[in-house]
Amino acid sequence: MQENISLLPYNTFGIFANAKYFTLFSSTEDLKNILQSTEVKTNGLCILGGGSNILLTKDVDKVVLKNELKGIEIISQNNEVALVKCAAGEVWHSFVLWCIENNLYGVENLSLIPGTVGAAPMQNIGAYGVEIKDVFFELEAMQIDSLQMKTFNQAQCEFGYRESFFKRKGKDQYIITSVTFQLNKKANLNASYGAIQEVLTAKQIENPTAKDISNAVIEIRQSKLPDPKEIGNAGSFFKNPEIATKHFLVLKKVYPSMPGYTLTEYLTKVPAGWLIEQCGWKGFRKDDLGVHARQALVLVNYKQALGAEIYNLSTQILESVKNKFDIVLEREVNIW
Ligand code: FAD
């Protein structure tokens, strides 16, 4: 248990903030012992993966627990599918590459998403037409109060768009220790997302492999998104709002170029990046605080912006989108 530790190396936003206590755990036994420590009992705790979906708005006056649980294994398989159990502290992208190398399909579209496997179910990570719920089998988590291990199946995780039980009702009650995925042994690749198709066509790849899809996704992401090693960020700051189709059609008359993706007869998803750009925020910069020039959904810290300043900027953006479009954006990033 270390005291007064800088969290700068542990958050991709590159925010300067300290943890009152900081400790690593690499086994569930370690974790149990830490949860029974006086420091945790007195101060409470925060669980940290790769720190790529948090915004530190102040020093953390709790025990920060960094997840270092490691290991990937195939626990059962038949001709069609394999169940792969992955420890929560594994790096997500390394897990994706492991699956591709082992000819197991389903996560290639989720290449290069930062962070750990254990955090992935938290917001049902998704990109390029795939979400982890599509390949999820079950997860194991330790209940913080009882120290009991519990297994959650797909239904119990209550996955939604960048949502799960663990982000809502189960918030701060469980520490996910492993996730088991059901992966296909026969390639059933999803190259339907426009940008992937464009890259494959440009490379004249007609029958892509999982590796081709993964490489295309990596190329698109590297061309559009700021690398946290160079410019601090936590990916999309807001969720894409799902609005009533009636409301969308009214707006579409005023803003004919407004994009929308039909979800159901009554619901349409609108890219939040477009809304923010229309409000004039794209490329905004004040000192070290900004909105990325290539993707308005990504708020950035050029070096020394404070977490509270980034939070205030997000509030201003929320207000301007509400005023212009009568749409209430919701923050995707976890505010600490
Ligand atoms: P952290 O930031 O460490 O934690 C996030 C939250 O989960 C915290 O509240 C934390 O307490 C909780 N948590 C972490 N581990 C556990 C655990 N084991 N048990 C219980 N709770 C836990 N997200 C997408 O969905 N799609 C994308 O395409 C995507 N692209 C991104 C691109 C960039 C450049 C960046 C910086 C981020 C992107 N993200 C994306 C967001 C982020 O990568 C994901 O949300 C990722 O799953 C966060 O993992 P992490 O380990 O860094 O979580």
Ligand code: NAP
């Ligand atoms: P994009 O391709 O420019 O598209 C903008 C938005 O429109 C996306 O967010 C996407 O919603 C939606 N969209 C585009 N094509 C779609 C389709 N065929 N069907 C349904 N919805 C569609 O987006 P981008 O910013 O470059 O991101 C690409 C992908 O990576 C997206 O899936 C995005 O979610 C993901 N991503 C996520 C984060 C994060 O931090 N959460 C960061 C970077 C990228 P969806 O978001 O629902 O896909």
